[in-house]
Amino acid sequence: MHRQLVVVGASAGGVEALQTFVSALPADLPAAVVVVLHIPAGGPSALPAILARWGALPVTAVHDGMPLRRGRIHVAPPNHHTVVQDGVLRLSKGPTENGHRPAVNVLFRSAALVAGPAVIGVVLSGTLDDGTAGMAAIKNRGGLALVQSPEEAFYSGMPESVLRHVAVDHVAPAAELGAVVARCLGEDVDVEEAPVAGVLRLEVGVASDDAGPDFGEIPRHGRTTTFTCPDCSGSLVELPAQGGQYRCLVGHGWTPEALLDAYDGGLERALWMALRTLEEKTALARRMASHSRQSGRDLVAARYDNQEAEALAAATVLRKHLLGPLREETDA
Numbered sequence: 001m002h003r004q005l006v007v008v009g010a011s012a013g014g015v016e017a018l019q020t021f022v023s024a025l026p027a028d029l030p031a032a033v034v035v036v037l038h039i040p041a042g043g044p045s046a047l048p049a050i051l052a053r054w055g056a057l058p059v060t061a062v063h064d065g066m067p068l069r070r071g072r073i074h075v076a077p078p079n080h081h082t083v084v085q086d087g088v089l090r091l092s093k094g095p096t097e098n099g100h101r102p103a104v105n106v107l108f109r110s111a112a113l114v115a116g117p118a119v120i121g122v123v124l125s126g127t128l129d130d131g132t133a134g135m136a137a138i139k140n141r142g143g144l145a146l147v148q149s150p151e152e153a154f155y156s157g158m159p160e161s162v163l164r165h166v167a168v169d170h171v172a173p174a175a176e177l178g179a180v181v182a183r184c185l186g187e188d189v190d191v192e193e194a195p196v197a198g199v200l201r202l203e204v205g206v207a208s209d210d211a212g213p214d215f216g217e218i219p220r221h222g223r224t225t226t227f228t229c230p231d232c233s234g235s236l237v238e239l240p241a242q243g244g245q246y247r248c249l250v251g252h253g254w255t256p257e258a259l260l261d262a263y264d265g266g267l268e269r270a271l272w273m274a275l276r277t278l279e280e281k282t283a284l285a286r287r288m289a290s291h292s293r294q295s296g297r298d299l300v301a302a303r304y305d306n307q308e309a310e311a312l313a314a315a316t317v318l319r320k321h322l323l324g325p326l327r328e329e330t331d332a
Contacts, residue, residue, distance in 0.1 A: 001117075001118065001188065001189050001190075002030070002118075002185060002186065002187070002188065002189065003031060003117070003118050003119065003120055003143075003144070003184060003185050003187070003189055004030070004031045004032065004070065004115070004118050004185070005031060005032055005034070005068070005084070005111055005115045005118055005119050005120070006031050006032070006033045006034070006119075006120045006122065006181055006185075007033075007034050007035075007036075007084075007107050007108055007111045007119060007120070007121050007122070007138075008021065008033065008034070008035045008036070008121075008122040008123075008124065009035075009036050009037075009104030009105075009107065009108065009121075009122070009123050009124070009126070009130070009131045009134070009158070010035075010036075010037050010038075010104075010123070010124035010125055010126055010158075011037070011038040011104070011125070011126025011127060011128075011130060011155070011158060012038075012125065012126050012127045012154065012155040013125035013126065013153060013154025013155045014037045014038070014124055014125050014126055015037065015047070015050065016125070016154060017124035017125040017148055017153065017154070017174045018035065018037065018047075018051060018124060018174075019050065019051065019054040020054075020173075020174040020175050021122070021124065021148075021174045021175075021177050021178055022051050022054050022055035022057065022059075022073060022178070023054045023055050023175075023178070024055075024174075024175055024176070024177065024178025024179055025055055025056065025057055025073075025178040025181065025182065026056065026178075026182050027056035027057065027071075028071065029057060029070070029071050029181075029182060029185070030070055030071070030185055030186075031070055031071075031120075031181075031185050032068040032069055032070050032071075032072060032074065033057070033072070033073045033074065034062075034068075034073075034074045034075075034076070034082065034084065034089065034107060034111070035047075035051070035073060035074065035075045035076065036076045036082060036102045036103065036104050036106075036107045037075075037076070038100045038102070038103070038104070038126070038130070039078050039102075040078065041078050041079035041101070042078060042079070044061070044077070044078070045061065045075065045077060045078050047075050048060060048061045048073075048075045051073060051075065055073070057071060057072060057073050058071075058072050058073070059072070059073040059075060060072060060073070060074060060075070061074075061075050061077050062074050062075060062076055062077055062080075062082050062089045062091065063077075063091070064089075064090055064091040065088055065089075065090065066088060066089045067087060067088050067089075068084070068087055068088065068089060074089060076102040076107065077091070077102075078102075079093070079101055079102075080092060080093060080101065080102060081093070081094050081101055081102050081103060081106045081107075081207045081208075082102050082106070082107050083106060083107070083110040083204070083207060083208045084107070084110040084111045084113075084114045084115065085110065085114060085208070086114065090208065092207060092208050092209065092210055093210045094106075094206060094207040094208060094209055094210055094251065095206060095207070095231075095250060095251030095252045095253065096231065096252055096253070097130070097207070097252075097253035097254070098128065098130050098253065098254060098255055098258035098262075099230075099231070099258070099262065100130065103130060103207075103253075104123070104126075104130045104131040104134055104158075105130055105131060105132075105133050105134035105203075105253070105255075106134070106204075106207040107134065108121055108131065108133075108134025108135055108137060108138055109133070109134050109137045109200060109203055109204050109207070110204050110207070110208070111138065111143075112134070112137040112138045112140070112141040112143060112200065113137075113141070113196060113200055113201065113204050115143075116141040116142050116143065116194070117141065117142030117143055117189045117190060118143070118189065119138050119141070119143035119144070120143060120144045120146060120181055120184055120185070121134065121135045121138040121139075121143060121144065121145050121146065122146045122147075122148075122177060122181065123135060123145075123146070123147050123148065123158050123159055123162050124148045124153065124158070124159070124174060125148060125153035125154045125155045125156075125158065125159070125174075126153075126155055126157060126158035126159075127155045127157040127158065128157050128158065128161070128255070128257045128258050128261060129157065129158065129161035129243060129255045129256070129257040129258065130158060130255060130258065131158050131161070131162060132158075132161045132162050132164075132165050132166065132242065132243040132255065133241045133242065133243055133244075133245050133255060135162050135166050135168075136165060136166050136241065136242035136243065137200055139166055139167060140194055140197070140200075141194050141196070142189070142190065142194050144169045144170075144184055145162065145166050145167070145168045145169050145170075146168070146169060146170045146171075146172070146177055146180060146181065146184075147159045147162050147163060147168050147170070147171050148171075148172070148173065148174050148177065149171055149172060149173050150163070152173045152174065153174075157257075159171075161243065161257065164243075165242045165243040166242065166243075169184075170184075197240075198221060199221045199222075199239055199240055199241070202217065202218070202221050202239075203239070203245075203247075203253070206218075206247070206251045206253070207251075207253075213249075213250070213251050216249075218237050218239075218247050218248075218249055218251070219237050219249070221237075221239055221240075222237040222238050222239040222240065222247070223237065223238045224237055224238075225237065225238050225246070227246065227259070228248075229246075229248035229252050229254070230254070230259070230262035230263065230265075230266055231248070231252045232248060232250060232252060234248035234249050234250060234252075235248060235249060236248050236254065236259075237249070243255060243256070244256040246259060268322075271318060271321070271322055272322065274318060275315055275318045275319060275322065278311045278312075278314050278315035278318065279315055281307070281308075281311040282308050282311040282312045282315060285304045285305075285307040285308035285311060286304075286308050288304045289301045289302075289304035289305050289308060292304060
């Protein structure tokens with residue numbers, strides 16, 4: 001048996017890495033290639049046209065039910081997860097992972113479940129840790145793990161995370177990974193597949209179903225935490241996975257680094273909202289003090305003056321915290 005499926009994931013800085021990677025793939029590649037790049041929802045992606053200009057293989061955007069074809073690059077479209085399923089590619093609007101749809105982990109897990117040791121996973125440039133849990137699933141099922149050299153990647157977060165948590169088979173610059181893939185596809189592999197963990201079936205099922213999971217299904221596979229989902233504010237369940245994985249009861253998935261990053265963004269939004277509220281309180285207290293003085297109510301005006309001073313002091317501290325680093329960089 002030979003390997004016959006290559007799944008590739010990238011995020012920030014990934015377009016350049018993908019261009020270099022596909023340019024090194026031979027025209028007679030005896031495997032199907034599926035690519036996920038984190039891109040915002042919206043109009044159609046230009047990635048298929050971009051990659052088609054850089055390599056010898058034909059490139060096509062995935063549509064639901066598309067057969068996997070050897071010697072072809074299949075590119076995930078925006079706002080849909082791409083899932084490998086019985087020789088075809090399916091599109092899903094299942095719950096986002098790390099705020100992304102499509103997500104690298106979704107593609108990788110589904111490939112690991114369906115193809116086992118026939119899969120080669122490739123992680124290229126990107127931030128945070130998406131791709132780590134999916135690559136771990138590929139390795140656990142007997143597949144190969146390839147990673148772009150972190151020092152070469154525009155953003156080293158994703159490659160470094162995989163290297164920390166997964167026993168990677170090859171680390172190389174993007175320009176060399178194409179040749180590594182071609183060589184690995186020619187190797188014989190053990191047809192005996194590792195057993196499928198229940199949590200892997202769960203996570204593939206969650207992403208494959210537009211409706212998400214049954215409400216009580218996820219807690220049966222993990223441990224309830226006190227953390228909440230940044231997308232829906234629901235309780236998060238910690239699932240057993242290399243590198244860590246959290247899911248809320250409706251299915252949104254988060255890795256630890258992505259969850260921390262989302263909390264950081266949520267905290268900043270909350271601080272800006274608090275600053276706006278303090279600014280509004282300051283302006284309102286000033287206006288009420290003025291009206292009170294015009295009416296001859298000096299004691300009431302003094303009370304509003306105090307409230308204005310307190311709100312202004314708090315707003316000044318908060319503004320200094322939010323804008324201080326930016327102001328220091330500007331001064332430098």
